Amino acid sequence: MSDGIGARVxxxxxxRFITGKGKYTDDIRMENQAYAAFVRSPHAHAxxxxxxxxxxxxxxxxxxxxxxxxxTGDGIGNIICGWAVTxxxxxxxxxxxxxxxxxxxxxxxxxxxxxxxxxxxxxxxxAAEAVDVAYEELTGVAFADAALAAxxxxxxxxxxxxxxxxxxxxxxxxxxxxxxxAAHVTELQxxxxxxxxxxxxxxxxxxxxxxxxxxxxxxxxxxNPHVARLVLSAFYQVAPEHKLRVIAxxxxxxxxxxxxxxxxxxxxxxxxxxxxxxxxxxxxxxxxFMTDAHGRDHISTAKMGFDASGKIVGFGVxxxxxxxxxxxxxxSAVPTYLYATLLSGQYNIANIHCNVRGVYTNTxxxxxxxxxxxxxxxxxxxxxxxxxxxxxxxxxxxLRRKNFIDSFPHETPVIMxxxxxxxxxxxxxxxxxADVAGFAxxxxxxxxxxxxxxxxxxxxxxxxxxxxxxxxxSLGAGVGLWESAEVRVNPVGTIEVLxxxxxxxxxxxxxxxxxxxxxxxxxxxxxxxxxxxxxxxQFGMGTYGSRSGAVGMSAIVKAMDKVEAKVKKIAAHVxxxxxxxxxxxxxxxxxxxxxxxxxxxxxxxxxYTAHNLPDGMEPGLKEGAFYDPVNFxxxxxxxxxxxxxDPETGVTEIVQFTAADDFGNIINPMIVEGQVHxxxxxxxxxxxxxQVVYDHTGQLITGSYMDYxxxxxxxxxxxxxEHNTTVCPNNPLGIKGCGEAGAIGAPPAVINAITDxxxxxxxxxxxxxxxxxxxxxxxxxxxxxE
Amino acid sequence: MTDVTMVVNGKAVQRSxxxxxxxxxxxRENLRLTGxxxxxxxxxxxxxxxxxxxxxxxxxxxLAASLDGAEVTTIEGVANxxxxxxxxxxxxxxxxxxxxxxxxGMIMAGIDMVNRYQASGQPLTEATIRHELEGNxxxxxxxxxxxxxxxxAAQQMDGMSKAAE
Numbered sequence: 005m006s007d008g009i010g011a012r013v014x015x016x017x018x019x020r021f022i023t024g025k026g027k028y029t030d031d032i033r034m035e036n037q038a039y040a041a042f043v044r045s046p047h048a049h050a051x052x053x054x055x056x057x058x059x060x061x062x063x064x065x066x067x068x069x070x071x072x073x074x075x076t077g078d079g080i081g082n083i084i085c086g087w088a089v090t091x092x093x094x095x096x097x098x099x100x101x102x103x104x105x106x107x108x109x110x111x112x113x114x115x116x117x118x119x120x121x122x123x124x125x126x127x128x129x130x131a132a133e134a135v136d137v138a139y140e141e142l143t144g145v146a147f148a149d150a151a152l153a154a155x156x157x158x159x160x161x162x163x164x165x166x167x168x169x170x171x172x173x174x175x176x177x178x179x180x181x182x183x184x185x186a187a188h189v190t191e192l193q194x195x196x197x198x199x200x201x202x203x204x205x206x207x208x209x210x211x212x213x214x215x216x217x218x219x220x221x222x223x224x225x226x227x228n229p230h231v232a233r234l235v236l237s238a239f240y241q242v243a244p245e246h247k248l249r250v251i252a253x254x255x256x257x258x259x260x261x262x263x264x265x266x267x268x269x270x271x272x273x274x275x276x277x278x279x280x281x282x283x284x285x286x287x288x289x290x291x292x293f294m295t296d297a298h299g300r301d302h303i304s305t306a307k308m309g310f311d312a313s314g315k316i317v318g319f320g321v322x323x324x325x326x327x328x329x330x331x332x333x334x335x336s337a338v339p340t341y342l343y344a345t346l347l348s349g350q351y352n353i354a355n356i357h358c359n360v361r362g363v364y365t366n367t368x369x370x371x372x373x374x375x376x377x378x379x380x381x382x383x384x385x386x387x388x389x390x391x392x393x394x395x396x397x398x399x400x401x402x403l404r405r406k407n408f409i410d411s412f413p414h415e416t417p418v419i420m421x422x423x424x425x426x427x428x429x430x431x432x433x434x435x436x437x438a439d440v441a442g443f444a445x446x447x448x449x450x451x452x453x454x455x456x457x458x459x460x461x462x463x464x465x466x467x468x469x470x471x472x473x474x475x476x477x478s479l480g481a482g483v484g485l486w487e488s489a490e491v492r493v494n495p496v497g498t499i500e501v502l503x504x505x506x507x508x509x510x511x512x513x514x515x516x517x518x519x520x521x522x523x524x525x526x527x528x529x530x531x532x533x534x535x536x537x538x539x540x541x542q543f544g545m546g547t548y549g550s551r552s553g554a555v556g557m558s559a560i561v562k563a564m565d566k567v568e569a570k571v572k573k574i575a576a577h578v579x580x581x582x583x584x585x586x587x588x589x590x591x592x593x594x595x596x597x598x599x600x601x602x603x604x605x606x607x608x609x610x611x612y613t614a615h616n617l618p619d620g621m622e623p624g625l626k627e628g629a630f631y632d633p634v635n636f637x638x639x640x641x642x643x644x645x646x647x648x649x650d651p652e653t654g655v656t657e658i659v660q661f662t663a664a665d666d667f668g669n670i671i672n673p674m675i676v677e678g679q680v681h682x683x684x685x686x687x688x689x690x691x692x693x694x695q696v697v698y699d700h701t702g703q704l705i706t707g708s709y710m711d712y713x714x715x716x717x718x719x720x721x722x723x724x725x726e727h728n729t730t731v732c733p734n735n736p737l738g739i740k741g742c743g744e745a746g747a748i749g750a751p752p753a754v755i756n757a758i759t760d761x762x763x764x765x766x767x768x769x770x771x772x773x774x775x776x777x778x779x780x781x782x783x784x785x786x787x788x789x790e
Numbered sequence: 791m792t793d794v795t796m797v798v799n800g801k802a803v804q805r806s807x808x809x810x811x812x813x814x815x816x817x818r819e820n821l822r823l824t825g826x827x828x829x830x831x832x833x834x835x836x837x838x839x840x841x842x843x844x845x846x847x848x849x850x851x852x853l854a855a856s857l858d859g860a861e862v863t864t865i866e867g868v869a870n871x872x873x874x875x876x877x878x879x880x881x882x883x884x885x886x887x888x889x890x891x892x893x894x895g896m897i898m899a900g901i902d903m904v905n906r907y908q909a910s911g912q913p914l915t916e917a918t919i920r921h922e923l924e925g926n927x928x929x930x931x932x933x934x935x936x937x938x939x940x941x942x943a944a945q946q947m948d949g950m951s952k953a954a955e
Binding site for chain 2: 014015017018019020021022023024025026027028030031033126202203204205206254255256257259288289290508509510511674675677678680681682683684685686708709710714715716717718720722723746
């Protein structure tokens with residue numbers, strides 16, 4: 005099977021993209037289509053005291069100007085966070101009301117106040133400018149620590165002191181005692197910089213209300229169209245589920261920020277009902293910076309204690325997480341169950357405690373962005389290990405090896421049970437590929453050119469394949485995190501797979517087809533993957549958290565098990581043989597050891613003609629399955645960055661980047677490597693370039709690509725990728741997931757390398773040339789830093 | 791309104807358009823050639839790159855009315871019938887795309903880059919490819935495979951131009 009599991013199959017979906025025939029939401033044009041433009045708050049925090057839309061309404065071609073009073077008056081519900089996290093005192097989280105169009109108060113720059121529906125996009129935008137909103141300005145606050153301080157502006161009435169929750173995990177007393185008795189304690193304060201996900205396709209929605217059927221259709225840029233339909237229906241009361249079709253066609257990247265259901269989709273659906281027109285909205289890039297959920301933005305203080313031999317005895321962490329102005333869909337889980345539960349890293353640590361305070365600020369809502377909590381955990385641990393090694397005069401690789409978990413399953417003190425891994429093996433592979441042995445010579449050679457060369461490690465672990473439904477339910481999740489599949493064998497033997505996963509760049513149309521081609525020994529051309537349309541596909545949970553392989557493909561395997569069983573029954577009946585003797589290979593269904601065989605397509609045809617089926621068997625050959633994982637999966641790896649810094653300018657170049665990942669079994673290595681490349685580039689972006697900047701009052705400074713530094717081709721190197729495989733014991737394909745690893749593992753490797761090069765630890769992300777230069781100068785003249 | 795005539799992908803087109811219509815809008819909305827994408831508002835991302843009179847430009851930054859008489863090639867026009875352009879093929883073979891949104895601009899920029907370097911006789915190294923891609927942003931691939939695709943396509947395009955001599 006040349007196109008089966010393990011083959012580097014070129015992607016089936018590429019043809020439409022390389023010929024300009026992809027169909028993204030903004031490419032869709034409905035009959036009778038009008039355009040929406042949003043009137044957005046220029047203030048971070050203000051009361052809305054009046055909206056005068058008369059000038060806009062008088063403009064030729066303006067169809068309607070609608071506001072939040074009308075929206076809530078029509079019964080459209082508030083936007084919710086779907087994961088209930090409970091504070092350590094037992095109180096529920098303080099979720100403030102979020103209306104798709106603000107009614108009384110705006111809480112961040114970009115908060116939508118009204119919407120204009122007009123005949124053209126240009127006219128809609130012009131008319132939005134003409135809507136006169138009267139504001140009473142209030143003091144805003146952008147930073148989480150400032151929002152917690154006494155006297156800070158109060159953002160939501162039901163969240164005193166802007167505190168959403170005060171949550172903890174682990175044993176504080178035991179951890180404090182272990183650190184108090186440690187031979188060495190390393191203390192660290194780190195900021196995990198706020199990022200904007202920036203998929204290249206801006207968000208877009210086209211909503212159509214069909215009055216004759218009382219039915220809505222929404223084309224939208226979603227990673228999870230069924231979840232969107234459920235939430236739009238059950239919580240926002242836009243339409244009952246059976247009267248709402250959500251289609252996520254080709255989607256140009258997601259990285260988390262296309263999981264959530266935003267004010268714009270809700271408003272477009274409602275406006276299409278109000279106006280009797282199809283309503284299209286497409287974000288421009290500035291709107292994307294102002295409205296797409298941001299990621300990260302943690303401030304953490306941590307202590308790690310070591311015994312005299314360098315073994316970690318305790319790890320205590322205090323984190324403040326900036327949530328922005330409202331609680332986005334999964335926001336509560338990111339700095340808790342996706343972050344603090346990973347604070348054991350790859351290390352055997354008996355005592356861990358983490359306290360997390362979630363805080364409202366007058367900024368864009370913050371939610372999951374590629375990695376979601378796990379990059380923040382990894383960055384903290386790996387900066388800690390590196391710093392401790394330097395303080396204790398140990399080799400940073402040796403310190404890690406001394407503390408690696410080396411037997412599985414391993415239960416951490418922060419509720420995770422790692423199922424399999426080979427952390428030392430990952431490091432061996434990375435060190436060999438990066439030629440760590442030759443580093444000293446390279447460093448000396450670079451010094452001769454006036455450059456500072458540094459090497460940095462990161463040994464990351466993450467929890468993917470989210471997640472066992474009962475487990476996440478017990479932790480407050482409002483949904484189950486299983487996945488669904490249906491495998492349809494057609495009468496001619498070709499196969500359609502309907503998957504609840506959604507591909508927005510991950511290559512599912514190829515990878516998923518490979519496991520089917522492999523299982524039934526069929527040409528990959530005969531297999532079609534169908535996704536992204538709630539009218540075509542059964543309910544599915546969608547794609548995020550590196551779950552489509554471990555969970556989505558496991559559902560396909562489960563459905564294929566059922567198909568195979570039926571195929572064997574039919575063939576055994578027709579060929580007059582025992583089921584156990586039937587084998588499927590080479591496009592045939594055969595009796596092993598004989599020349600008796602049917603073509604695969606003949607079995608399909610037999611199932612549908614139903615002329616000669618076993619007694620009592622239903623016609624047809626179509627099987628569905630829901631797969632609920634039994635555990636998280638635990639991809640892990642070792643990354644090594646090597647950098648050269650120009651001490652005169654701070655300009656830093658990554659001269660070598662090596663990734664050795666353990667993703668379990670791999671279906672398509674080409675696609676998996678591509679996921680690592682992209683993830684690492686985003687991680688390098690976080691480490692060296694990217695930062696959403698607000699001033700302290702909540703004015704957004706980085707509103708375009710002129711201000712927000714996206715990684716470009718000459719900011720990143722070519723990457724060296726290695727794989728070290730331990731099979732995941734908990735799913736049928738033995739796979740772990742690969743989508744987020746690069747973004748999780750890369751940032752600490754880069755910062756550890758730069759700080760190694762410049763010889764000072766005092767450097768925060770993003771390590772721009774200016775930041776690096778400043779750190780070098782501060783280290784030279786200690787007084788200047790004070 | 792202004793009457794504009796262009797040759798787009800080898801076909802003469804004529805439309806009456808608003809003076810403020812950008813070339814990207816003209817292609818996407820007036821001609822419904824939606825392969826040309828718009829990913830930013832500041833001429834930074836390059837998803838909208840097309841060829842005008844044989845040179846790569848950002849179609850989001852050109853007024854269609856100013857291009858009367860121009861010859862325009864978009865992503866829909868680079869293949870020779872059913873035969874893909876070597877740059878298109880190379881992006882597929884080397885996995886130079888994931889979500890596909892930046893891809894049309896990358897391919898159009900890549901073709902232009904190879905043509906310019908081959909015309910000038912300058913070598914197209916990895917470093918020059920990375921530098922030349924300064925105006926095209928990709929969020930998915932980390933650029934590694936885009937660079938491999940352009941390197942490979944450059945060799946094939948070189949072979950083609952030599953064979954034609």
